[in-house]
């Protein structure tokens with residue numbers, strides 16, 4: 001059985017165009033002027049239980065909107081989805097009891113009461129048995145180092161501390177599906193790493209399926225073998241992370257260090273690198289060549305120049321993603 | 336991996352998961368939620384010690400002003416549309432009591448809800464496996480308001496010992512029921528007002544307007560107001576049923592008509608506001624970002 005099935009999902013927001021203020025609001029009731037925003041267009045995919053999937057896209061791509069539909073917050077304009085056998089936006093308590101939505105930009109813990117009290121509220125809402133509740137709180141506070149924090153009111157916590165408490169609080173009911181919307185936003189590198197390895201462990205231990213959005217590729221590389229990429233609300237890619245790099249990064253970079261002060265003659269270098277643009281550095285140069293030609297070009301360089309060091313690099317995933325978005329932006333804008 | 340391991344039982348679900356156990360299961364779930372929110376809220380009283388002192392001072396001043404007002408009125412007359420001074424004291428007590436209950440949980444929760452709709456944190460109310468209206472209505476408890484509840488109770492009891500009406504058990508039960516109806520009516524009314532925040536994001540003043548109407552007009556029996564205003568206070572801003580009818584019951588002047596209409600109106604208001612709530616939820620799109 002698949003955990004998540006999404007088919008031809010659309011979400012169009014109707015954004016009222018009006019000035020602020022009650023007067024304008026009342027005016028807008030009479031003559032509605034609205035603009036359509038196509039946040040999600042024809043998106044479809046399936047996710048198996050236990051999978052951790054990276055959900056990528058630039059700002060405004062429709063990631064949060066999709067996650068909100070899957071967690072039952074929004075009704076789609078059209079299309080269908082089932083998660084754990086439920087239609088999310090019917091908001092069946094049996095579904096919501098097995099699901100967690102964590103948003104890095106918003107917190108659900110109550111501001112004025114101690115963290116532990118917020119957890120107790122969740123215990124009542126999710127009907128978590130006392131024994132499980134105690135054991136899980138203990139364990140989470142050990143893993144995420146919450147000991148000191150649980151008795152403080154949320155307003156006295158730092159951003160990172162709050163996020164840890166948020167995450168722990170959202171997992172007390174041991175959800176089978178996890179929607180993480182930028183869970184590491186604004187956190188320092190150590191905290192990001194901690195949360196990452198924690199999510200991996202949670203997935204390993206519970207077999208929960210996880211959909212994660214993040215603008216930090218380190219999160220995605222560490223956690224997700226599979227990525228789904230959307231852009232302008234449309235599905236762009238769905239497959240293995242390496243496959244994404246492979247498909248969209250056509251190039252590799254060859255970095256060459258030269259042995260001595262070699263009078264590098266552009267005219268002579270040209271044929272060696274098949275005429276690709278060369279970037280000079282103090283002690284050598286680098287050149288980007290199509291993947292398939294890398295071995296040949298490297299061999300020619302080694303044979304033709306006094307090379308002291310030669311390194312072939314995959315482009316960083318960030319730049320691949322950037323390339324993907326740029327390419328499709330041009331497509332969309334052009335057509 | 337940094338050697339982290341999860342060892343607790345992460346695979347067993349609750350004995351009775353949310354949404355299971357039929358109607359009885361739902362009710363039990365709702366009651367547990369209600370109890371947990373209220374008791375935790377009140378337990379956090381210590382955090383608000385200074386607020387608490389302030390609200391005692393505030394309650395004393397308000398009570399003193401109102402009693403002073405009464406004594407001025409009753410310096411001129413002995414009877415206000417059939418209400419004697421101690422009858423009105425009972426009414427002031429009821430007013431305190433209902434204001435206290437509203438201030439304890441309903442109003443702070445509704446304010447938090449409107450804020451949540453604006454900021455997007457209301458999303459988290461909707462993803463919880465519980466009745467969204469219940470969660471939204473009890474999410475914040477302001478324990479200082481207990482002062483008003485206690486003052487109200489005290490004043491009601493004091494007033495009743497001075498009123499000549501002798502109440503039978505039935506009368507007492509009826510009083511409690513009409514009090515409950517009154518609470519339901521005002522709660523539904525505030526809920527409906529707050530629900531409009533789904534359309535108009537900035538609505539902070541609405542509750543303030545209600546509060547001042549309730550605070551000013553609610554301190555007098557609606558029967559002393561001229562006809563048109565009485566109708567407004569009964570149906571448009573249901574202060575009458577919240578305060579006047581229970582006070583009638585407590586002072587032995589309740590008629591069956593007003594008891595029945597209080598019950599009918601409570602049902603009607605509750606059903607209508609709940610319908611409106613779910614109607615609004617279907618349109619909820621959340622805050623972006």
Ligand SMILES: Nc1ncnc2c1ncn2[C@@H]1O[C@H](COP(=O)(O)OP(=O)(O)OP(=O)(O)O)[C@@H](O)[C@H]1O
Pocket residue numbers: 013014015037038039057058059060061062063064065066620621622623624
């Ligand atoms: N509540 C809303 N009302 C109207 N328009 C919205 C709403 N929420 C999002 N949008 C619009 O829908 C589009 C998709 O937004 P969404 O929040 O899903 O993007 P995202 O992929 O999560 O972006 P980001 O990476 O910046 O979080 C955007 O153009 C946004 O302006």
Ligand SMILES: [Mg+2]
Pocket residue numbers: 063064065181624
């Ligand atoms: Mg987003």
